[in-house]
Every structure is written in structure tokens, then in C-alpha cells.
Amino acid sequence: MFKKVLIANRGEIAIRIIRALREMEVTSVAVYSDSDKESLHVLYADLAYPLFGDREIETYMDIEKIIKLAKNVGADAIHPGYGFLSEKEEFAKACEEAGIVFIGPSSKVIGLMGNKIAARKLMIASGVPVVPGMEEAVSDPEKAQKIAGTIGYPVLIKAAAGGGGVGMRAVQKEEDFPVMLERAQQQAGSVFGDASVFIEKYMDSPRHIEFQLLADNHGNIVHLGERECSIQRRYQKIIEESPSTALTPETRQKMGEVAVAAGRAVNYQGAGTIEFIYSNGDFYFLEMNTRIQVEHPVTEMLTGVDLVKSQIKIAAGHPLPFGQEDIRFNGHTIECRICAEDPLNGFSPSPHRIKGYRSPGGFGIRIDSGVHLNYEIPTHYDSMISKLLAWGNDRDEAIARMRRALREYIIIGPKTNIPYLRAVMDSAVFKRGQINTKFIEDHPHLFEDAKIFVAKDEAIHKKLASLLKAH
Numbered sequence: 001m002f003k004k005v006l007i008a009n010r011g012e013i014a015i016r017i018i019r020a021l022r023e024m025e026v027t028s029v030a031v032y033s034d035s036d037k038e039s040l041h042v043l044y045a046d047l048a049y050p051l052f053g054d055r056e057i058e059t060y061m062d063i064e065k066i067i068k069l070a071k072n073v074g075a076d077a078i079h080p081g082y083g084f085l086s087e088k089e090e091f092a093k094a095c096e097e098a099g100i101v102f103i104g105p106s107s108k109v110i111g112l113m114g115n116k117i118a119a120r121k122l123m124i125a126s127g128v129p130v131v132p133g134m135e136e137a138v139s140d141p142e143k144a145q146k147i148a149g150t151i152g153y154p155v156l157i158k159a160a161a162g163g164g165g166v167g168m169r170a171v172q173k174e175e176d177f178p179v180m181l182e183r184a185q186q187q188a189g190s191v192f193g194d195a196s197v198f199i200e201k202y203m204d205s206p207r208h209i210e211f212q213l214l215a216d217n218h219g220n221i222v223h224l225g226e227r228e229c230s231i232q233r234r235y236q237k238i239i240e241e242s243p244s245t246a247l248t249p250e251t252r253q254k255m256g257e258v259a260v261a262a263g264r265a266v267n268y269q270g271a272g273t274i275e276f277i278y279s280n281g282d283f284y285f286l287e288m289n290t291r292i293q294v295e296h297p298v299t300e301m302l303t304g305v306d307l308v309k310s311q312i313k314i315a316a317g318h319p320l321p322f323g324q325e326d327i328r329f330n331g332h333t334i335e336c337r338i339c340a341e342d343p344l345n346g347f348s349p350s351p352h353r354i355k356g357y358r359s360p361g362g363f364g365i366r367i368d369s370g371v372h373l374n375y376e377i378p379t380h381y382d383s384m385i386s387k388l389l390a391w392g393n394d395r396d397e398a399i400a401r402m403r404r405a406l407r408e409y410i411i412i413g414p415k416t417n418i419p420y421l422r423a424v425m426d427s428a429v430f431k432r433g434q435i436n437t438k439f440i441e442d443h444p445h446l447f448e449d450a451k452i453f454v455a456k457d458e459a460i461h462k463k464l465a466s467l468l469k470a471h
Contacts, residue, residue, distance in 0.1 A: 001316050002026050002076040002101070007045070008066050008091075009081030011370035012386060013292070014041035017079050020308040022046075029073055031066065033059040035378045040370050047073065054380055060084045063091050067098050077101035077315060083382070086291040087114055103315040104270045105290050112266060113288040116160045116198050123285045126265035128258055131277060131284040133200025139185070145177050147199050154202035157181055159188035165235025166191045170202050205436040206279040208232070208286070209244050211259035212299045214310050215268045218319045223256040224299050224307075225329055229275075231424070231439045233347050238417065239424065240295040241334040242302050245395070245433030246278060255283055260324075262288065271296070271311045294337070294387070297368060301333040301391045331391055332398040336406065336421045338386045340377040343420035343450055351377040356412030356464065360405035364391040364398075377414050385416065395433070399425055412461050419453035420446065 005021055006029040007014045014030060018041065021028040030045030034054045042048045049069055051059040058065075061084055070078055078095055080086035080103070092107035104110070113119045117137045123130050133151060137160040138144045148155045153174060159167030167188035169180040181197070189195035207230045215221035228244035229237045247255070259274040262285065273293050275286040296307045305327070314320070340350045353376045359367050369386030377383065390405055392398030403425045406418055423446045424430050430439075440446075 002312070004029060004073070004075045005077045005079055005103070005312070006031065006066070006070045006073065006075040007041070007079050007081065008060065008085055009079075009083070010036050010039065010041055010060060010381070012368045012384070013081040013083075013294075013370075015044050015370055016368055017081060017308055018044045020306065020312060024309065024312065026312070029070075029075055031060070031069065033380070035376075035380060039375075040372055049073065056084070056380065063088070063094050066091075067094050067100070070100055071098060075100060077103050077312075079103040079312070080291065082291050082294055087289070089114060101315050103311055105266075105268055105272065109266050109268060110290045113290050114161065116158060116287065119288060120198075120285075122265055123262060126261060128262050128265075128285045129283065131200045131203065131286070134198050137196040137198050139196045141178060141181055144181055144197065144199060145174070148177055149174065151199060151201055154204070155199050156202040157184040157197050157199055159184065159192055159194070160196040160198050161188065161192040161194035165232075167197065168235050172202075203277050203279050203284075205438050205442075206230075206277045207244070207246050207436050208237075208275065209246070209255070209278045209283070210273045210275040210289075210293075211256055212293075212296070212307070213259060213263045213268065213272045213274060214305075214307070214314070214320060215263055215270065215272070216314045216320045217269050217317060220320045220323070221260055221263050221268065222320065222322070222324045222327060223259050224303050224305060224327055226252065226255065227293075227295055227298050228435070229295065230435045230437050232437055233440055237295065238337050238339070239335065239421070240298050241332065241395075241398070242298050243329065243332065244278075245435075251281065251283070258283075258285075270314055271307050294384075295335055297366060297387060297389050298333045298335045301366060301389055302329050302331065303327060304330070331393045332395040333389060333391045334395075334398045334402050335387055335389045336402060337384055337417075338388055338409065338411075338421075339383045339417045340385050340414040341383045341417055342415040343417045344447060344454065347417065349379070349383045350415040351379045351383070352414040353377070354411060354413045356410060356461065356467075358408075358410040358464075359386070360388070360408035362401075362405070362408075364401050365389070365405050366391075385411065385414075396431075399431060410461065410464055412464075419450040419457060422453045423447075423449035 004027040018028045030048040085091040089111035092102045095102035157169045169184045185195040212224040231239040273289040276283045366389040390402035
């Protein structure tokens with residue numbers, strides 16, 4: 001087992017990894033930007049070192065700086081978390097060349113699955129169903145528009161070199177294509193350094209369902225069931241749950257088998273996720289995330305398997321201690337991402353100081369957070385404050401617990417999406433499990449319902465302000 005692991009990340013995921021390392025009696029090393037010097041992950045870690053700067057490119061995205069620091073402090077391995085460098089082929093390769101274990105798959109696998117076109121070709125060759133679309137990346141606008149016309153509108157433009165919704169544009173009509181392509185390429189070029197895109201058929205109102213994989217270095221690979229991630233804003237998930245209400249036992253088994261086959265096709269090692277588009281009983285490969293997911297706690301609560309510890313053990317050469325037949329699923333879990341943003345203003349960020357804070361608790365509740373009282377929500381990073389999870393014996397109980405937990409959650413200072421999440425949990429359509437990737441657009445009345453909760457929360461916050469604020 002490793003003696004010292006550097007965590008090339010921040011916030012709640014850094015704390016999550018530190019907790020796993022502490023339980024394993026492995027020394028944790030945190031790194032931090034200037035604005036993160038008083039963050040919880042810095043205080044939680046056994047050791048912490050500054051990265052000097054605030055911009056991502058000079059801190060959490062600076063490969064040379066992080067590798068040099070890891071070598072100087074004697075780290076055996078680096079855990080990248082999610083985001084930042086977690087799916088950068090160059091970073092994994094730099095670790096390999098420096099003799100530092102990258103806690104994740106090989107740089108070769110990251111490069112292969114990170115390129116949408118290459119991954120698509122491999123999935124087709126492996127018999128994995130894919131959405132109808134092009135087989136090569138394209139950057140020429142005229143050629144791209146011709147391909148879109150051949151596929152047939154509506155189409156979806158996606159960045160070839162990355163994911164997370166970056167550079168993704170749905171195009172309903174041919175006349176809109178040039179503008180949407182330009183926007184997609186500009187964003188893809190800015191974020192990934194590669195403006196090439198690929199185009200596929202746009203699935204109207206599908207569901208987004210992903211399967212969690214664990215694979216060791218000894219040829220063993222299992223799936224740990226699915227996560228329904230359909231409720232999204234700007235192609236980013238805000239509510240996840242498992243099991244999905246859409247899947248029959250037969251379809252679930254088939255999708256799990258296909259996910260494992262996809263992992264085997266690339267000789268995958270570590271924790272990874274196969275994402276599918278699901279529509280009317282059919283499912284298609286979307287992409288593979290070669291890292292731990294934000295929503296991994298959903299699976300942990302349902303299966304009892306610690307995914308972060310599993311990642312670390314696999315990277316250290318340990319075989320999986322279980323097979324597919326040993327995986328058990330218990331009850332139902334829902335996760336809400338609590339974000340510092342205003343749902344009544346297009347989910348715009350609300351980076352302010354937390355003047356009052358009390359998180360919920362009780363049976364079946366888990367919260368993964370990286371904030372504290374007086375914490376200043378930074379403008380440099382994602383707006384997520386925490387991940388709130390509720391487990392129940394069935395979906396109805398999980399919803400009831402989530403409703404109760406959201407009501408208990410007090411955050412004074414920044415505006416948050418809690419009122420909107422409460423409106424969703426209260427809605428009849430969500431309770432019936434009738435969700436898809438256009439859920440937010442299809443149910444605008446939920447914003448009106450959220451206004452009611454905003455008013456209620458403001459009244460409660462005024463009453464509690466004197467109790468919860470710092471003195």
C-alpha cells in the first residue's frame with residue numbers, strides 16, 4: 001500500500017479522498033490555490049502545500065508544478081479526483097514518466113476514451129450500441145454542415161476532445177447550424193485546446209443513465225448498477241438517483257453486461273463510468289468517464305462499496321475482493337447537488353460569503369461538503385457547495401427523506417438552488433419518475449413553486465440568523 005498520496009484537487013472531493021486515506025492509514029497531501037488557503041481540505045489533510053496563484057492554469061491545472069511538488073514531498077501516488085486534470089492524458093503520462101502512480105487508468109486509456117471519435121469506433125467494434133452519427137472529427141464548417149444534413153436534423157454537436165457538456169450544442173434546424181457550430185468550436189478550443197467536433201443524431205427527451213465500473217489489474221471487472229442522471233441544467237447534472245425508474249430487470253442486466261464489455265474492450269483499470277442515452281427501451285453508448293464521478297456516493301450508499309478506497313487499492317495492485325455475483329443493491333438513493341446559484345435567474349452563480357450554516361442529518365442522510373461558516377464561495381471554481389444524499393428502503397421513502405433534509409438545510413449568504421430542488425421533490429411528475437434530460441425546460445411551473453420556498457426560507461433565515469452566524 002502507498003505511504004503518501006497527493007490529492008490534485010480541492011473542495012469536497014479532496015476531503016472525500018482524505019477521509020479514505022485516513023481510514024487506510026495513508027498520509028494525505030493537499031495542494032491549494034491562494035483563494036483556497038483556508039479551505040477545509042487544506043485543514044483536513046496531514047500535509048498541505050501552496051500552488052501559488054489563483055487561475056486554474058497556474059494551480060490545479062499546472063501539470064509541471066504538481067508533479068514537481070509530488071516528487072519533492074515524496075508522494076507515492078497522485079489522486080486526481082474529478083474535473084481539473086483527472087481526465088488529462090498528459091497528466092497521467094507525466095505521472096508514469098515520473099515514477100508516481102496515477103490513481104486511475106493508464107494515460108493510453110484516458111487518451112482513447114477521451115476522444116469521442118476514437119471511443120465511438122472502439123465501441124462499434126466491440127458490439128456496443130451507439131447513437132447514429134459521424135465516424136470522424138471535423139473542424140471545417142462547410143463539411144460539418146453537410147454531415148449534419150446527411151444525419152438529419154435535429155443533431156447534436158459535441159467537442160471531440162472532452163466532455164462535461166462543454167462545447168455541446170443541440171441544433172433543431174439547418175439555418176441555425178453555422179452559429180451553433182461556431183459557439184461549440186470556440187468553447188471546445190478554449191477549454192480543451194482542440195476545436196474539432198463530431199456530430200450525432202439528437203435524441204429528443206431521452207434519459208441519461210450511467211453504469212459504475214470497477215476493474216483491477218488482474219482481469220477482474222464488475223459493474224455496480226446504474227445511476228439515473230437525467231435532471232440537468234446546461235448539460236450538468238443536479239439530481240441523481242438509483243435505481244432508475246425506467247429500467248426493467250432485463251434491460252438493467254443487459255446494460256450492465258454492455259458496460260462491462262465496454263470496459264473490457266479498453267482493458268480498463270480503476271473506477272470508471274459508462275454513460276448511456278436511454279429512450280423508449282433502447283440504449284446507446286454516450287461516453288466513458290475515466291475517473292471517479294461527482295455522484296459516486298449514490299452507488300456507495302446503495303451497495304456499501306467504498307469506491308474511493310477501491311480506486312486506491314486497485315492502483316496499489318490489489319485484486320477486487322468481490323465478483324459480480326457478490327454485488328447487492330439495497331433500497332433507493334437520491335442525490336441533490338447543492339449549488340451557490342440563483343435558480344430564479346437562470347441558475348446564475350452566487351459567489352458570496354456563508355454567513356450562517358447548518359447542514360441536515362438524521363437516519364439515511366449523507367452530506368459531502370467542502371464549506372464552513374464564513375467560507376467565501378470563490379468565483380474561480382464550480383458553484384457546488386455540497387452533495388446531499390438520502391437513502392430509503394424504497395423510492396418514496398428516499399424522496400420523503402430528501403424533502404425533510406432540504407427543509408433542514410440552512411445556508412445564509414449566497415443564494416442556492418435548494419428552493420428549486422424542494423420544488424422538484426414536491427412535484428407529482430418527479431414522484432411518478434417521469435423524468436428526462438429536458439425535465440427543467442418541460443416543467444417551468446417548478447420555478448414558480450420555487451419562489452414559494454424562497455419566501456419561506458427567507459423568513460426562516462431571519463429567525464435563525466442570530467443563532468447560526470459567526471460572532
